[in-house]
Amino acid sequence: MVHTFSFKTFFILVEIVWLISHSCLSDPHQEKHFLHYKFTVLTKSDSFPEFSAVCVYDDRRIKHFSNEERVWILTDKDWTEAPEDPPDPRDWFIHQIRTLSNCTDSLCSDHVLQRIIGCELEKLPDGSVNLTVFDEYGFDGEDLISFNYDTMQWIDKKPKAKEIKEKWDRQTGRNQFLQYFLKTCTDWISTFHNTNESSPDVHVSARKSPNDESKLVLVCLATGFYPRDVQMNIRFNRINLEDQTSSGIRPNDDETFQMRISVKINRNHEGSYDCLVTHSSLTEPVTVDWDGKCSNCEPESRRLVIAGVIAGVTAGVIIALIAGGIGVIAAGIAAGIAGGIGVLAGGLAGVLAGVIAGGIAGGIAGGIKEERRSNGKVRKVSSHDSLDQIEMPRMGFNRELNTDGSTTGT
Structure with missing residues (x-):
């Protein structure tokens, strides 16, 4: 076995x-x-x-x-x-x-x-x-x-x-x-x-490189040719480029063949690219120029706009973060100052309220009727009476006021 x-x-x-x-x-x-x-x-x-x-x-x-x-x-x-x-x-x-x-x-x-x-x-x-x-x-x-x-x-x-x-x-x-x-x-x-010979149909296109923004992948496709033998080259200014990759010759459904070659080129190229194809069905080789277009690339103006928008949004976010930080600090300082002022104002307001309240209370108390004894008569004392017109009430002990301000008595 x-x-x-x-x-x-x-x-x-x-x-x-x-x-x-x-x-x-x-x-x-x-x-x-x-x-x-x-x-x-x-x-x-x-x-x-x-x-x-x-x-x-x-x-x-x-x-x-x-x-x-x-x-x-x-x-x-x-x-x-x-x-x-x-x-x-x-x-x-x-x-x-x-x-x-x-x-x-x-x-x-x-x-x-x-x-x-x-x-x-x-x-x-x-x-x-x-x-x-x-x-x-x-x-x-x-x-x-x-x-x-x-x-x-x-x-x-x-x-x-x-x-x-x-x-x-x-x-x-x-x-x-x-x-x-x-x-x-x-x-x-x-x-x-x-x-039974059939001539190749040749197409040249480009797409952006998946892993390098500065590069494009230039592709040349020849299809529909018979017999199978073919020769293809991508050229820059009529000179064959190195490092070209090939799919090899593959069969089509209609019994003809196809072949694809590709190479990486600089995105900002200066010069002309073309694809040269030689086949037995052709009296002379076919040359197809690349039109400079990229199938999945963003237009330059749009790329600049997108880059500007991204830069603007990034700058805006940074400024917002900085401003937010400053705002938080300013808010803290303002809150502290406001708190201090509030405490001071509260104290002053309390003192002022106390004075006003005391004055009002005194005024009200002065307007109250008091009964005073004067020569055995009860007399109403008004707040408009001067102090020397008012007979002070006895304090519960015998004491006389001398002319120098001292008192005598028992």
Whole structure:
């Protein structure tokens, strides 16, 4: 089981590495196209089908084999002129893997057989074209045997394949059909790649940098192009900028491709920025200038107004806090002074009230009728009488007032 996991993982890793390398390396001056038929056969198929097959053109799956109907089905309905299917039916593949694995109906360990057959076209910078054909087999993650188109002979790559080579070399009819199929493949790919090109639609935009207010992120998007190879550069005053990041080439829903590159630039730039795109569908590279606009940036005037408002509000808050502190101090001082004045005023008011009240009380008391004895008569004494007209009442003891102010008596 450990061995089974390793070679299955190997194939997955190979596919991932292949996709990464094809998405990062993109040179339109060295254009490549390929048509591949891929077959996979398993001795045990708990999670995967026992037999599977697909037809791929430039990363686009155009056909697949239906195990239910036992026929090839066109995956992409737009492919009205799909390539011819390769020879060798499903049962032939299952017979080959059982022979290689020494399987019986009741006993068979985990093994995998793979085949890739097809052709590739490479257009070189000088305009010349290279065509390559191949038919290769792998068993348990290792090369097994391959077909030589020119000699119509098989090349064994493992000792286990020597017996297979001898057997297949004698099958001249099958080898001639393989040669014919591969020739048809090159004719089809040569015609198709010239009639199915699509030019890129290029857009340049900018947005503010999320972590640096002094920077913008300038973005160039090319989309809708076919074939997949493209070259893009953001330039400043016609010079390629460094530190550009790329999304890599990605597929669109309509089987075309897109690619996005970006770079950080100074917000207060001086000079011209553009995006240069080179693609095989173009007679000459396309240049799109940046219009200087930013999609999510505030206008300069608005930014100044907002900054002024923020500064004004901040200053107002500070002044209010200072004024509030001064007001609290002034209120405390005023309250203290007012309290002191209140106490003093209260005291003076009390004294004045006492004087006034005493005067009033005295006046009232002076107006009261008193009975005085004078020569045996009762006489009313008025407050208008002078003191020498008033006979002072006796105090309860005998005492006479002398002329010098002293008194005598008992």
